[in-house]
Amino acid sequence: MDMASEIHMPGPVCLIENSGEQLLVNQEALEILSTIENPVVVVAIVGLYCTGKSYLMKKLAGKQKGFSLGSTVQSHTKGIWMWCLPHPQKPEHTLVLLDTEGLEDVKKGDNQNGCWIFALAVLLSSTFIYNSLGMINQKAMDQLHYVTKLTELIKSKSSPDQSDVDELPNFVSFFPVFVWTLRDFPMELELNGRSITPDEYLENSLALRLGTDEKTKRLNEPQMCIKKFFPKRKCFIFDSPADRKQLQKLEFMGKEELNKKYVEEVEKFTSYIFSYSGVKTLSGGIIVNGKRLKILVETYVSAISSGSLPCMESTVMTLAQIENSAAVEKAITHYEEQMNQKIQMPTETLQEVLAMHRTCEMEATEIYMKNSFMDVDQNFQKELGTQLEDKLDAFVKKNMDMSSAQCSDLLARIFGPLEEEVKQGTFHKPGGYYLYLQKKRELEKKYKQTPGKGLQAEEMLRKYNESKEEVAETLQKMDQSLTEKDKQIEVERVTAEVAEASRRTQEEMQKKYEQLMKKKEKSYQELTKQLTEKMDQEQKVFMAEQDRIISLKMQEQERLLKERFKAESRMLHEEIEKIKKVKSSSSCTIF
Known part of the structure; x- marks a missing residue:
C-alpha cells in the first residue's frame, strides 16, 4: 500500500521553527514528508498577527480544531506549521497546509526572520494566501512591503553576476498563485456606481499612480512587485464572522453561530482552493511530491542559515542530483532482484x-x-x-562459475570410480589401455547426457581430459599388446582430438563474446534513445512554460498601456524579449 494514502495527521506539526535567532527545520516534519509519494498541493498563508489566518487554514483542513489560534495581541504561531491531509477533491494527491507566524510581531525588534518566513512561504507553496483586515489601501500595501524584498531574498539563477532585473522574469515560472483574503471588509463592493467582483476590486487596487518622482515610485513598488511576481491573482472578501467579543472563542463556535454571509464566503474560498490550487511544480514542469518538498525545505533553510540566498536553479540541480542518484539505485536494485528471481542458473545457453x-x-x-x-x-x-553493463557481466560470470562448479562436481561423481580403478592397477595389463579408453568414452557419454550442466559443460570436460592425459600416456606405455606403430598412431589421434576440442572451445568462446558485445551495443543504443526522448519531452515542457510566462507578461503589459504607464510597459516588454531570447536559444536547459 502506498504510504501516501496513509497520511492522516491528527494535527499540524512545526515544519520550520523560528527561534528568534535562526530558522530550524523540524526532523519530525521532514520524516512525514519523506513518506509522501503523491504529488503535493501546497497552500501557504501569511499575514499580520491576529488576522485569523489559522482559522482559514483550519477550514481548509476540514477540522473544528487544528492550527493554534492566538486570541490576544501575542502572535501564537512561531515559524511555519504544516498539516498534511488527503486532498478532498484530487485522488492520489496530498494537501499540504502551511500556516505562518504573524508578520511584524510587535515583540520582535529584528524583522529579518519575518522576511525569510514570507519568502519561504512563497518558495514552498503552489497557492500563496495573503490575509489582511479591512480594505486594500496604502496602509495595506505598506504592510505588504515583504513582497518588495523578494528580489533581495531569492535568486532564480546561480550565476554570481545575475542582476535583479534579469531575475524578475524567471520568478514567474516557479512562483505560486497569489490569493488575497480580506477579513472584516467594511464596505459594499462598488466602483463608479456599479457593483464589482472581488477580483476586479483587487486589480483596481493594484493600479499604479501616475508620476515619475521618487515618492510615487516608492508607493507603486508593492503593486508593481505583485503584478510582476504573481501574474495569476485572486481575491476573496469576508464579512466579520461574529461580534468582536465572540471572536475570542471563534475556534469553538459552530457554523450556526457564525454570520451566515461569512460562512458562505468561507465556503466559496475553500471550494476555490480545493478546485483550482494546482500541484506544486518547479521550473521545467517538475512535479513535487512529499520527498521533493522535504529536500526543498532543507535546501532553502540551509542556504538561509549559511548566510546565502535560496537559489531556485541550485535547488533544482541539488534535487536532480539526489533524485537521479536514487533513481539509478532503484533501477539497479530492481534489475538485480528480477534477474536473481527469474534466471535458473546455470543456463544451457x-x-x-x-x-x-x-x-x-x-x-x-x-x-x-x-x-x-x-x-x-x-x-x-x-x-x-x-x-547495467557491469551487472550483466557479473551475471554472465556467475552463470559460468555455477556451471563450472556443477560440472566439476558431476565429473568427480562420474569419473571417480574410474580413477579409483586406475589407482588399483585394474588397467595395468595387456589391452588395458583400450579398456580404459572404452570405459572413459562410456562415462563421457553419460556426462554429456546428464542435463543442467550449463555453458561450461564442454570446456570442463576438455580440461578434465587434459588433466588425465598423463594417466592415459602411462597406461599406453605400459600396455605390452601395443606395437610402437600403434602407440605412434594413438599419440597422433589424441593430439588431433585435443586440438579439435581446443578449437571448438575457442570458437564457442568467441561466439559468446560477440553475442555479448552485440547485446551490450544494442542495449546502449536503446537506452540512449529512450532517455533522449525523455529529455526532448522535458524540453517541450520548458518551451510551453516559457510561452505561458510570455502570455502572462503580455497581458500585464496591455494593462499597463491602458493605465498609461509607458515606462513600466517598456520594462515589461524588455523582460518579454529576454524570455523569448532564452526560449529560442535554449536546447537543453530548463532555466
Whole structure:
C-alpha cells in the first residue's frame, strides 16, 4: 500500500521553527514528508498577527480544531506549521497546509526572520494566501512591503553576476498563485456606481499612480512587485464572522453561530482552493511530491542559515542530483532482484541470460525515467548504462562459475570410480589401455547426457581430459599388446582430438563474446534513445512554460498601456524579449 494514502495527521506539526535567532527545520516534519509519494498541493498563508489566518487554514483542513489560534495581541504561531491531509477533491494527491507566524510581531525588534518566513512561504507553496483586515489601501500595501524584498531574498539563477532585473522574469515560472483574503471588509463592493467582483476590486487596487518622482515610485513598488511576481491573482472578501467579543472563542463556535454571509464566503474560498490550487511544480514542469518538498525545505533553510540566498536553479540541480542518484539505485536494485528471481542458473545457453537481461533492463530503464529528471549532461544516464553493463557481466560470470562448479562436481561423481580403478592397477595389463579408453568414452557419454550442466559443460570436460592425459600416456606405455606403430598412431589421434576440442572451445568462446558485445551495443543504443526522448519531452515542457510566462507578461503589459504607464510597459516588454531570447536559444536547459 502506498504510504501516501496513509497520511492522516491528527494535527499540524512545526515544519520550520523560528527561534528568534535562526530558522530550524523540524526532523519530525521532514520524516512525514519523506513518506509522501503523491504529488503535493501546497497552500501557504501569511499575514499580520491576529488576522485569523489559522482559522482559514483550519477550514481548509476540514477540522473544528487544528492550527493554534492566538486570541490576544501575542502572535501564537512561531515559524511555519504544516498539516498534511488527503486532498478532498484530487485522488492520489496530498494537501499540504502551511500556516505562518504573524508578520511584524510587535515583540520582535529584528524583522529579518519575518522576511525569510514570507519568502519561504512563497518558495514552498503552489497557492500563496495573503490575509489582511479591512480594505486594500496604502496602509495595506505598506504592510505588504515583504513582497518588495523578494528580489533581495531569492535568486532564480546561480550565476554570481545575475542582476535583479534579469531575475524578475524567471520568478514567474516557479512562483505560486497569489490569493488575497480580506477579513472584516467594511464596505459594499462598488466602483463608479456599479457593483464589482472581488477580483476586479483587487486589480483596481493594484493600479499604479501616475508620476515619475521618487515618492510615487516608492508607493507603486508593492503593486508593481505583485503584478510582476504573481501574474495569476485572486481575491476573496469576508464579512466579520461574529461580534468582536465572540471572536475570542471563534475556534469553538459552530457554523450556526457564525454570520451566515461569512460562512458562505468561507465556503466559496475553500471550494476555490480545493478546485483550482494546482500541484506544486518547479521550473521545467517538475512535479513535487512529499520527498521533493522535504529536500526543498532543507535546501532553502540551509542556504538561509549559511548566510546565502535560496537559489531556485541550485535547488533544482541539488534535487536532480539526489533524485537521479536514487533513481539509478532503484533501477539497479530492481534489475538485480528480477534477474536473481527469474534466471535458473546455470543456463544451457548464453541467450537465456541475454533475453532475461533485456527484459529486466527495459524495466529498470523505465523505473529510472519515471523517477529522474533534468539529467542535462547525461551523467546519470551513463552511470545507469555502465552499472547495467557491469551487472550483466557479473551475471554472465556467475552463470559460468555455477556451471563450472556443477560440472566439476558431476565429473568427480562420474569419473571417480574410474580413477579409483586406475589407482588399483585394474588397467595395468595387456589391452588395458583400450579398456580404459572404452570405459572413459562410456562415462563421457553419460556426462554429456546428464542435463543442467550449463555453458561450461564442454570446456570442463576438455580440461578434465587434459588433466588425465598423463594417466592415459602411462597406461599406453605400459600396455605390452601395443606395437610402437600403434602407440605412434594413438599419440597422433589424441593430439588431433585435443586440438579439435581446443578449437571448438575457442570458437564457442568467441561466439559468446560477440553475442555479448552485440547485446551490450544494442542495449546502449536503446537506452540512449529512450532517455533522449525523455529529455526532448522535458524540453517541450520548458518551451510551453516559457510561452505561458510570455502570455502572462503580455497581458500585464496591455494593462499597463491602458493605465498609461509607458515606462513600466517598456520594462515589461524588455523582460518579454529576454524570455523569448532564452526560449529560442535554449536546447537543453530548463532555466
